[in-house]
Amino acid sequence: MSGLDEAYEASDSHLERLLGRLVGEADGRGEVDVGYRTVDGPVGRLLLAATPAGLVRVAFASEGEDAVLQELADRVSPRVLPLPGRLDETARELDEYFAGRRRRFDVALDWQLSSGFRRDVLTHLAVDVAYGRTTSYAGLATLSGSPRAVRAVGTACATNPIPVVVPCHRVVRSDGTMGRYRGGEEAKHALLELEGVR
Known part of the structure; x- marks a missing residue:
């Protein structure tokens, strides 16, 4: 690995930590309306999104991550940021479901995208x-x-x-x-x- 590659890698790592800290601070101040993360499962990658009220969106990779994030920004709030911690429980329940250990989901749901x-x-x-x-x-x-x-x-x-x-x-x-x-x-x-x- 060259010195330039190491510098880029260190810079990327620093930026990821900084982003994580800034997102965490914004969430702590109530400035994140929609938090999201991705998980992998037997049906491919899923994008999960939640508001403080609950899970608002689950999207398949075929829907396009950018398109789904834009839909959330347009229909829920433009304050959409990666916030994996908000979706830890949903990710855990999905893992259990995919492993055959869960038959019903208990996470709170936010129904605002359906009426x-x-x-x-x-x-x-x-x-x-x-x-x-x-x-x-x-x-x-x-x-x-x-x-x-x-x-x-x-x-x-x-x-x-x-x-x-x-x-x-x-x-x-x-x-x-x-x-x-x-x-x-x-x-x-x-x-x-x-x-x-x-």
């Missing part, structure tokens, strides 16, 4: 469709109190801001085929297989 009927659908999904089970879009429409709103249920699942934790992967077509999924069909299949659904 109205879509939020009702996702709430029913999180509460009423258990680990290792699936339901159809029509079944979820019935659970949500609007049995004819099958397309609206599909839209709610397709725009679920907190996939995996709010398990839209458990919703399949009436004929048993997968249907579309925000993280892609492979991710949906992997999550269902992880839960023992064949």
